[in-house]
Amino acid sequence: MAELITVDDPDDPRLSDYTGLTDVELRRRREPAEGLFIAEGEKVIRRAGDAGYEMRSMLLSAKWVEVMRDVIDEARAPVYAVTPELAERVTGYHVHRGALASMQRKPLPGVGSLLAPESGNVRRVAVFEDIVDHANLGAAFRNAAALGVDAVLLTPRCADPLYRRAVKVSMGSVFLVPWTRLGSWPEDVDLIRSxxxxxxxxxxxxxxxxxxxxxxxxxxxxxxxxxTEGDGLTPEALAAADAHVRIPMDAGVDSLNVAAASAVAFYATRPASA
Known part of the structure; x- marks a missing residue:
């Protein structure tokens, strides 16, 4: 059972995982380097735990203590109880959902092992090239989970799917779909094809x-x-692909944003047995 610790100092070093959550550039650098990510809200925290991510600590306002009691009882990490005002001073924004957890990242699998037959019946994969908007990436992961995509591959310049906003928009679906990051793009198309x-x-x-x-x-x-929504795929990626595919459009619209396009494509290509 985790110890419930009341904290009343926003500069308490034990809360350092939660400082400056609105500083996107800082968190982009810091979180992967320190091997952590932030889960926000009851559902997302529970999904992260169910997916096997280890908790480093949890930050709760008083009214969420009983809601999260079972998680607290099972946690081996410290749980910090704070006022909403202190949480806002630490994080930089009003924590509407009243519950945050700092989670330990897992090592990413290699592309070959993720796509190997022994990894399971991997039949459909989504590859996202240079998607830097966290909301779009989170929504795309939610689509992938909902529509039976077996794995997601990200190019080196893609946003971090474990960044707080991506996790939040995905409603924790980033924990449900196996994913990894490609080392070289579009050269790694050969790994996918092989x-x-x-x-x-x-x-x-x-x-x-x-x-x-x-x-x-x-x-x-x-x-x-x-x-990406603006530029689309790079010429190099288009040249490396086996086929080019379009979603037919009406009313003079020539494209959808990547989240909407992914939902349409995932649904249309679902296996016949799905």
């Missing part, structure tokens, strides 16, 4: 086929590749 996947780039190009046409081919293993 694992038996056909790579399909979502884009507008002269040689693109419709999403329905792609789905009709019923590829045994399919990797869907998505680019």
């Amino acid at each position: 694992a038996g996947f056909t790579t399909a780039a979502l884009c507008l190009s002269e040689q693109s086929i419709t999403l329905d046409a792609l789905a009709a081919r019923q590829h045994e293993k399919l990797a869907l590749v998505f680019g």
Whole structure:
């Protein structure tokens, strides 16, 4: 059972994991370097724990202590009870959900091991190229979890899916879908292809086929590749892909944002048994 510790000093060093949560650049550097991430809200904290992430500490306002009592009883990490005002001074914003937890990251798997047959029946993979908006990435992970995508691969410049906003938007779905980061892009398309996947780039190009046409081919293993909302996929990624695919649009609209496009593509290409 974790010890419940009341803290009344915002400069208490025991709260250092939670300082400056609104400083995006600071947290982007600090969290991966220190091997931590922040889970916000009861549901997200519980999902992180269920996914096997180890808790470093928890920060709770008084009214959330009883709500999280079972988590406190099972935790081996310190639990800090603070007032909402102190939580805001430490984090830099009003913590609406009243519960934060600092969690320990896990080592990322290699691409080969993630896609290997022994990892499970991995048939559909999403590849996100240079998605830097945390909300879009979190929403895309939520779509992947909801629509049965087996794994997610991120290019080196993609945002951190364990950054607080991405985790929050995903409602903890980033813990439900296996993922890793590619070491080199688009060279690592060869790793995906060697694992038996056909790579399909979502884009507008002269040689693109419709999403329905792609789905009709019923590829045994399919990797869907998505680019940024503004620029789309890089020319190098397009050249490396096995197929170009477009989502047909009406009313003069030529594209959807990456989160919406991923939901459409995931649903359209779901396996026949799903």
